[in-house]
Amino acid sequence: MTARLLDGKVMARLIRDEVATEATELLARGVKPGLAVVLLGEDPASQVYVRSKGNACQEAGMHSETIRLPAETTEAELLAVIDRLNADPQIHGMLVQLPLPRAINSDAVLRRIDPAKDVDGFHPVNVGKLVIGDPTAFKPATPYGVQEMLIRSGIDTKGMHAVIVGRSNIVGRPMANLLIQDGPGGNATVTVCHSRSRDLPSITRLADLLIVAIGRPNFVTADMVKPGAVVIDVGINRVDDAAAPKGYRIVGDVEFGPVSEVASAITPVPGGVGQMTIALLLKNTLQAARQASGGAAG
Numbered sequence: 554m555t556a557r558l559l560d561g562k563v564m565a566r567l568i569r570d571e572v573a574t575e576a577t578e579l580l581a582r583g584v585k586p587g588l589a590v591v592l593l594g595e596d597p598a599s600q601v602y603v604r605s606k607g608n609a610c611q612e613a614g615m616h617s618e619t620i621r622l623p624a625e626t627t628e629a630e631l632l633a634v635i636d637r638l639n640a641d642p643q644i645h646g647m648l649v650q651l652p653l654p655r656a657i658n659s660d661a662v663l664r665r666i667d668p669a670k671d672v673d674g675f676h677p678v679n680v681g682k683l684v685i686g687d688p689t690a691f692k693p694a695t696p697y698g699v700q701e702m703l704i705r706s707g708i709d710t711k712g713m714h715a716v717i718v719g720r721s722n723i724v725g726r727p728m729a730n731l732l733i734q735d736g737p738g739g740n741a742t743v744t745v746c747h748s749r750s751r752d753l754p755s756i757t758r759l760a761d762l763l764i765v766a767i768g769r770p771n772f773v774t775a776d777m778v779k780p781g782a783v784v785i786d787v788g789i790n791r792v793d794d795a796a797a798p799k800g801y802r803i804v805g806d807v808e809f810g811p812v813s814e815v816a817s818a819i820t821p822v823p824g825g826v827g828q829m830t831i832a833l834l835l836k837n838t839l840q841a842a843r844q845a846s847g848g849a850a851g
C-alpha cells in the first residue's frame with residue numbers, strides 16, 4: 554500500500570485565507586485582531602517560528618507585535634512585559650515562545666497571561682475549559698491543526714482507536730482531550746503512550762489513528778504501524794546532513810518512506826502538521842478578538 558499524503562501546506566493555505574476573510578469582516582466592525590509574540594534568547598528554531606508567526610499575522614491583515622528579549626531577561630522583567638500586553642487593547646492574543654531559558658519558571662509565566670488572551674491555550678483556565686468541552690477554550694494550535702487536518706481530509710475519527718505517542722502539555726495531552734470530545738474530529742477511543750509505556754510497538758500496532766509527538770527522529774518504524782492506519786507525524790527534528798545546503802535537514806518522528814508503504818494516509822515532514830500550527834494560531838487570535846468584542850466563539 555502507498556499511503557495518501559495529507560498536505561498541510563494546501564490545508565493551511567485554505568485556513569489562512571478563511572481567517573483573512575473573517576479578519577476583514579471584523580475590521581469592518583472596527584476590530585483589528587492583534588497578536589503579540591514574545592521571544593527570549595536566540596534559539597534558531599524558535600526564531601524561525603516566531604518570524605513565521607509575525608509574517609502570517611500581517612498577511613492575514615492582523616496587527617502583529619514581536620517582542621524580542623535577551624536570554625538574560627529576568628522572570629520579573631518578562632512578567633512585566635506580559636502585564637503590559639494583558640492591558641493593551643490592541644492585543645487580543647499573545648504567546649511566549651517555548652522553551653524558555655532554564656532560569657525562568659515557565660508555569661509562572663504561562664499563568665500570568667490573561668486567559669482571554671491565551672491563544673496558545675496553555676493557561677490552566679483554558680486547559681480546564683478544553684477538558685470539559687467549553688467552546689470558548691483556546692485549543693492549542695498544534696493538536697487543533699491535527700484535528701482540522703483530519704476533518705478536512707474526510708477522515709472520520711468516530712469510533713477509531715487513536716494512539717498518541719507523547720504526553721506533552723503542548724501536543725499529547727490536549728490532543729487526547731480533543732479526540733475524546735463529542736463532535737467532528739472527536740468520538741475516538743484514545744490511548745496515550747509515553748516514555749514509561751511498556752512494549753510500545755504492541756500498543757502502536759493497535760492504532761487506527763497513530764499520532765506521534767515525542768521529538769525523536771524516525772522513532773516510529775513500519776513494524777510499529779497497523780496496515781491501513783492513518784499516521785500523523787508531529788515531530789520536527791533537525792538532523793545533521795553534510796550534503797544539505799544548511800548542513801542539516803528536517804525529519805519527523807516517523808520513518809516516512811517505509812511507514813508510507815504500510816499506512817493508508819500520512820503527513821509529510823516538512824509540509825504536514827507544522828504548516829497547520831500557524832494557521833490555527835491565527836484562527837485562535839480571531840476567536841480571541843471576537844470574544845473580546847462580545848461575539849461568539851469559533
Ligand code: GUN
Nearest residue numbers: 648649650651652673723
Ligand atoms: N514551542 C513549540 N511549540 C509551541 C507552541 O505551540 N507555542 C509556544 N508558545 N511555544 C512553542
